[in-house]
Amino acid sequence: MSKTPTLRASDNQNDGRPHVLLACTGSVATIKIPLIIEALSHHDISMRLILSSSASQFLRGQSAEQPSVASLLEIPNLEAVYTDEDEWSQPWTRGADILHIELRRWADIMIIAPLSANSMAKMVAGMADSLVMSVVRAWDTTAILDAQRTNLPSSLRTSTGKKPLLVAPAMNTAMWAHPVTHKQAAVLEQEWGVDVGGWIRLIRPVEKELACGDTGGGAMREWKDIVTIIRQYLDVEASNSTRNPTA
Amino acid sequence: MSKTPTLRASDNQNDGRPHVLLACTGSVATIKIPLIIEALSHHDISMRLILSSSASQFLRGQSAEQPSVASLLEIPNLEAVYTDEDEWSQPWTRGADILHIELRRWADIMIIAPLSANSMAKMVAGMADSLVMSVVRAWDTTAILDAQRTNLPSSLRTSTGKKPLLVAPAMNTAMWAHPVTHKQAAVLEQEWGVDVGGWIRLIRPVEKELACGDTGGGAMREWKDIVTIIRQYLDVEASNSTRNPTA
Amino acid sequence: MSKTPTLRASDNQNDGRPHVLLACTGSVATIKIPLIIEALSHHDISMRLILSSSASQFLRGQSAEQPSVASLLEIPNLEAVYTDEDEWSQPWTRGADILHIELRRWADIMIIAPLSANSMAKMVAGMADSLVMSVVRAWDTTAILDAQRTNLPSSLRTSTGKKPLLVAPAMNTAMWAHPVTHKQAAVLEQEWGVDVGGWIRLIRPVEKELACGDTGGGAMREWKDIVTIIRQYLDVEASNSTRNPTA
Numbered sequence: 001m002s003k004t005p006t007l008r009a010s011d012n013q014n015d016g017r018p019h020v021l022l023a024c025t026g027s028v029a030t031i032k033i034p035l036i037i038e039a040l041s042h043h044d045i046s047m048r049l050i051l052s053s054s055a056s057q058f059l060r061g062q063s064a065e066q067p068s069v070a071s072l073l074e075i076p077n078l079e080a081v082y083t084d085e086d087e088w089s090q091p092w093t094r095g096a097d098i099l100h101i102e103l104r105r106w107a108d109i110m111i112i113a114p115l116s117a118n119s120m121a122k123m124v125a126g127m128a129d130s131l132v133m134s135v136v137r138a139w140d141t142t143a144i145l146d147a148q149r150t151n152l153p154s155s156l157r158t159s160t161g162k163k164p165l166l167v168a169p170a171m172n173t174a175m176w177a178h179p180v181t182h183k184q185a186a187v188l189e190q191e192w193g194v195d196v197g198g199w200i201r202l203i204r205p206v207e208k209e210l211a212c213g214d215t216g217g218g219a220m221r222e223w224k225d226i227v228t229i230i231r232q233y234l235d236v237e238a239s240n241s242t243r244n245p246t247a
Numbered sequence: 248m249s250k251t252p253t254l255r256a257s258d259n260q261n262d263g264r265p266h267v268l269l270a271c272t273g274s275v276a277t278i279k280i281p282l283i284i285e286a287l288s289h290h291d292i293s294m295r296l297i298l299s300s301s302a303s304q305f306l307r308g309q310s311a312e313q314p315s316v317a318s319l320l321e322i323p324n325l326e327a328v329y330t331d332e333d334e335w336s337q338p339w340t341r342g343a344d345i346l347h348i349e350l351r352r353w354a355d356i357m358i359i360a361p362l363s364a365n366s367m368a369k370m371v372a373g374m375a376d377s378l379v380m381s382v383v384r385a386w387d388t389t390a391i392l393d394a395q396r397t398n399l400p401s402s403l404r405t406s407t408g409k410k411p412l413l414v415a416p417a418m419n420t421a422m423w424a425h426p427v428t429h430k431q432a433a434v435l436e437q438e439w440g441v442d443v444g445g446w447i448r449l450i451r452p453v454e455k456e457l458a459c460g461d462t463g464g465g466a467m468r469e470w471k472d473i474v475t476i477i478r479q480y481l482d483v484e485a486s487n488s489t490r491n492p493t494a
Numbered sequence: 495m496s497k498t499p500t501l502r503a504s505d506n507q508n509d510g511r512p513h514v515l516l517a518c519t520g521s522v523a524t525i526k527i528p529l530i531i532e533a534l535s536h537h538d539i540s541m542r543l544i545l546s547s548s549a550s551q552f553l554r555g556q557s558a559e560q561p562s563v564a565s566l567l568e569i570p571n572l573e574a575v576y577t578d579e580d581e582w583s584q585p586w587t588r589g590a591d592i593l594h595i596e597l598r599r600w601a602d603i604m605i606i607a608p609l610s611a612n613s614m615a616k617m618v619a620g621m622a623d624s625l626v627m628s629v630v631r632a633w634d635t636t637a638i639l640d641a642q643r644t645n646l647p648s649s650l651r652t653s654t655g656k657k658p659l660l661v662a663p664a665m666n667t668a669m670w671a672h673p674v675t676h677k678q679a680a681v682l683e684q685e686w687g688v689d690v691g692g693w694i695r696l697i698r699p700v701e702k703e704l705a706c707g708d709t710g711g712g713a714m715r716e717w718k719d720i721v722t723i724i725r726q727y728l729d730v731e732a733s734n735s736t737r738n739p740t741a
């Protein structure tokens with residue numbers, strides 16, 4: 001669903017506003033995305049959201065904190081919400097745009113919050129069987145394809161000039177404690193991470209005191225922290241937030 | 248489908264009976280699960296069964312050895328049969344149970360028989376795009392989350408106190424001989440196996456004399472052997488089996 | 495869809511014609527497969543084609559270069575076109591044929607052109623959740639299961655006597671440049687490649703000068719080159735091509 005249904009990245013090349021691509025995969029923490037979008041909507045940016053098929057189950061208007069996609073689209077500066085069907089909505093012919101490529105080009109930064117255990121696995125394995133995973137697979141990991149757009153803060157690029165891809169895992173404690181998670185986090189941080197010249201920033205889940213007395217992780221980082229991290233990339237401050245009433 | 252449609256693990260915490268979670272993935276050997284369930288039904292245990300979407304194709308009542316799910320449910324002590332749809336049957340709201348987590352908590356032991364080549368690959372990759380794979384991904388590999396329930400035999404835990412997860416691969420000989428299988432079996436046995444302090448027991452397929460004269464593997468271990476292995480964990484003997492006629 | 499709807503490999507054991515199994519996965523380069531099939535149709539061979547669900551989106555008759563499956567089947571020597579549904583079209587009972595196994599047995603050579611980034615990932619991970627991936631997973635990597643059929647050129651086998659599996663990746667430049675591609679290509683070439691005694695030949699994509707001035711890869715090898723490579727395995731020459739008008 002979309003206010004601006006089609007997307008050709010080049011049409012928005014010179015709008016001077018940071019393009020923030022958000023995505024949710026199938027964790028309960030998907031219910032935090034409306035809060036994140038609302039908080040960011042006060043800045044002069046342009047947002048688009050991708051929902052995995054599982055993530056969209058959490059946003060069907062079944063409770064106040066779980067609005068429908070239609071009501072999400074009433075938030076200012078959120079231009080469109082995409083699901084897998086949008087990739088194949090029209091029979092492709094030569095010259096037609098390819099949605100996951102246009103979204104990649106359009107985005108100055110991408111944030112997957114929450115990242116499910118399943119999508120974390122697919123990302124590391126290089127799979128691309130959904131819209132969100134196709135954008136991730138087609139991300140410019142080289143910094144040579146997508147030139148930096150004019151008038152954007154330099155904080156929007158990593159130290160090696162790449163577009164950042166932030167991921168915030170959210171999963172059951174046992175899922176997080178599983179040794180396969182450790183292997184995958186190692187790839188994301190030590191092979192592809194921003195600190196080693198890569199493009200990925202892993203926003204590690206929060207450790208919580210568990211009922212059994214042990215300490216365990218897996219809960220998505222507090223949504224306000226995620227907003228703060230995104231604001232650092234955008235080089236804006238919460239206190240400066242003013243929404244243009246005519247926007 | 249279910250005799251006891253909803254599941255909250257804590258409701259069955261003190262029933263004193265071992266909880267056996269069975270699962271089938273898309274191999275022809277799925278037609279052995281009715282025999283396994285029938286054999287186990289003579290013990291004082293509680294069973295639940297998960298079918299992957301492919302596995303359920305083999306149990307549609309198309310022949311005597313391939314009963315429908317409805318007729319399977321007539322076997323005593325089989326409480327419910329789950330498919331992927333059950334995860335998302337109701338729009339989730341805060342506080343609602345999450346099926347794969349409840350099944351994980353409920354289970355004292357899990358047996359995937361047959362484990363298809365595809366599900367073996369997903370398991371090692373940490374994917375969780377089906378109900379059975381979500382339970383596997385959320386398994387308590389640490390032995391700190393799921394406390395042992397009272398009055399259960401100690402044989403139900405591994406030497407390091409973990410809930411055992413048994414997997415019995417079944418696949419075409421060429422699939423089994425493929426080098427990718429070898430890599431995956433190594434992870435299951437040498438990294439996550441019960442013999443190295445882990446939680447997985449790989450019930451290796453049977454080697455058979457092939458038409459070409461060579462020896463090949465891939466056939467699921469004889470179903471009676473699988474029943475015997477499960478009985479060892481349950482600490483019961485076949486000869487002791489008596490069904491309470493009013494059960 | 496098929497001229498010869500069912501397939502039992504043993505029925506075609508002694509037809510004396512090379513059996514060429516073609517497959518397409520979800521890249522735009524799928525639109526080249528009609529040209530490849532047409533070029534090969536002039537030889538005395540038998541062809542079958544598998545389309546992944548995404549690949550079939552490109553062949554729906556939406557333009558002259560994108561014929562429908564029905565019109566593809568008018569090309570001589572193309573016996574059948576399969577999609578995922580064909581695996582499960584009939585409720586399986588004991589003794590029934592299994593399509594991906596019959597296709598594996600039938601094939602003297604397999605060519606996946608194009609191979610999508612997603613299918614490349616699944617192949618290396620050993621996944622088999624589609625018809626094309628099931629054939630790949632069940633490929634005889636040992637050369638002991640599928641004996642060479644009589645009267646076929648020896649060039650149809652690798653130097654170690656295996657049936658060759660050719661794959662021609664095709665993807666966006668950023669997808670190809672992603673480090674995960676490099677890891678996967680290394681498995682395909684250095685572990686499973688024909689040059690190291692394996693069965694896979696990776697037909698590397700073409701490098702192209704990009705708009706940004708850098709050189710990038712990812713475009714499928716020119717379709718005529720792919721035809722030439724297949725002809726070498728078939729031990730036929732383009733100039734020798736004559737179609738039997740009654741064929």
Ligand SMILES: Cc1cc2nc3c(=O)[nH]c(=O)nc-3n(C[C@H](O)[C@H](O)[C@H](O)COP(=O)(O)O)c2cc1C
Binds near residue numbers: 052175335
């Ligand atoms: C109610 C419910 C809540 C879930 N919560 C989580 C979660 O917090 N984290 C997670 O990794 N998976 C969770 N899952 C499982 C995923 O939704 C499942 O693995 C799904 O296939 C993920 O698909 P995706 O990665 O394509 O979004 C949940 C499932 C259900 C039914």
Ligand SMILES: Cc1cc2nc3c(=O)[nH]c(=O)nc-3n(C[C@H](O)[C@H](O)[C@H](O)COP(=O)(O)O)c2cc1C
Binds near residue numbers: 300419628
């Ligand atoms: C009739 C039939 C029989 C099959 N038998 C097997 C088998 O024995 N082992 C196997 O690994 N895959 C077998 N497959 C392929 C799997 O069903 C396929 O890979 C499927 O995607 C597995 O899905 P799952 O792992 O989610 O259950 C068979 C497929 C068909 C159509």
Ligand SMILES: Cc1cc2nc3c(=O)[nH]c(=O)nc-3n(C[C@H](O)[C@H](O)[C@H](O)COP(=O)(O)O)c2cc1C
Binds near residue numbers: 521610666
């Ligand atoms: C119009 C369009 C064109 C695409 N072209 C490619 C491509 O050239 N290469 C690729 O790897 N993926 C491409 N994709 C993405 C794949 O289709 C997607 O990853 C799909 O899940 C692949 O499924 P399969 O590997 O089972 O065929 C394209 C998608 C669309 C919508």
